[in-house]
Amino acid sequence: MPYLTYTYKNFDAIGTGSSQFSLGSNYFINDHNCKITAEYALRPVYKADAGSSSGVTQNGYKGQFTIQTHIFL
Helix, strand or coil: CEEEEEEEEECCCCCCEEEEEEEEEEEEECCCCEEEEEEEEEEEEEEECCCCCCCEEEEEEEEEEEEEEEECC
């Protein structure tokens, strides 16, 4: 079961909003008793910037790959 996720976050400490995207797939085994998820996400990267009002600015995106499992006993 594939999925796509969009998240918008606006933290007070950073002072600006950021968009985050994820693409993944769920694989169910034995009905819904076991699930394996693989997901690739783009996460924003920040750097210190003394010239900005919050002290940080967004410096592009980096990829994140996650694999997880859920088991119902």
